[in-house]
Amino acid sequence: MTSHFDWTGRVGDVWAEEWRRTDRAFADLARHLDAAILAAAPAGAIAALDLGCGAGVTSAALARARPDARVLGADLSDALIAIARDRFADVPNLGFEQGDAIAIAEGQAPLDLVVSRHGVMFFADPVLAFGRLRRTMTPGGALVFSCFAPAAENPWAVLLAPAAPPAAAYVPGPFSFGDPDRVGAMLRQAGWEAAAPARVAFAYRVGAGEDPVADATAFLTRIGPAARLLHDAPPADRPALVARLADRLAAQRNASTIDFPAVAWLWTARARGELS
Structure with missing residues (x-):
């Protein structure tokens, strides 16, 4: 699912060690993402997957807000999954599984809702990945995810070096979904009907x-x-x-x-x- 970002090894271990700071960094964005997830979630006893769940905070927010939902968080990092399981062991409708989230989604199909906090920008082939996800969904099932706008609009990312010009071809990375036209085209090609994205400014x-x-x-x-x-x-x-x-x-x-x-x-x- 990812390219050179070694989420099963060093990178995943670092994010596991830094989960408190990463959750803090995204806390202001999380309120917007969580609201969008709840707005898109179908009614009733749904099955939901959090793709690239990290230490589990987005998964838990959904599970607690929707006790009628069955929520599964998936991540490549063993270390992050262990933290998520420990943090949210008391949430009865929530589970976590280590592995490739797309393969896990296929094993959980049909799904009614797939969500992700900044996890989709690392797909090696986004059209292929989104297409596989679409085939796991119930008709009209919802996909909700956040991703960074370009690095030039995120000053914390250019403290030591200016932002590189956008790559002509897709390259996985934290700012690879910065161009909404490119992302919209990928989603349409993969069988999704996407609304125009919301631009969210946050601290x-x-x-x-x-x-x-x-x-x-x-x-x-x-x-x-x-x-x-x-x-x-x-x-x-x-x-x-x-x-x-x-x-x-x-x-x-x-x-x-x-x-x-x-x-x-x-x-x-x-x-x-x-x-x-």
């Missing part, structure tokens, strides 16, 4: 506490574009890059927090045709 919280600069530096040197740049830089260059990052974070500090303006797309689509 992306990268640091908090007594020393929010240190907190944010620790977070962004592990996850995101700055972490990738540091990983790829010669070791001798890394201390200066970390210092530059900390300076730019300090400039954004507001008392005990560091928030950056961020922009995401919020998509809702319906499965066309009969289950096949």
Whole structure:
């Protein structure tokens, strides 16, 4: 389902170690996503899948709001699934499964609802993946997901380097779904009827506490574009890059927090045709 992002190994382990900070970073977006999910969810005893569920917060929000739903979170990372199971063991209509979420969806078909918080941008072949998902759905079943707008609209992502120009061809990654025209075309090709996405501006919280600069530096040197740049830089260059990052974070500090303006797309689509 993904390309070079090793969610079953190092990348998944880092996200598992940083789940508290990642949930905090997305907390302002989550209220918009959760509302969109509940608005799209069919009535009655539905079957729902959270694709790339991470540490499980989106899955749990849906399961708690809809006790008549059977909700399953799926993720490639064993470590993240273990955290999700531990966090939400008390939610009776919620389960978690490790593995390729598309294959898990096929094993759970028919589904009434598929959701994802920033999990779909890592598909190696989005048309193929969305097409396989569509075939798991009941007719008119709903797909709701969030994804980042381009990096240039997310200042936290360009703290150490300017945003690269959009790639002519699709390349998996955190900003690969930034062009809504491209994403809409992929969904249509895969058999989905999508409404125009909602553009959601939100506060992306990268640091908090007594020393929010240190907190944010620790977070962004592990996850995101700055972490990738540091990983790829010669070791001798890394201390200066970390210092530059900390300076730019300090400039954004507001008392005990560091928030950056961020922009995401919020998509809702319906499965066309009969289950096949």
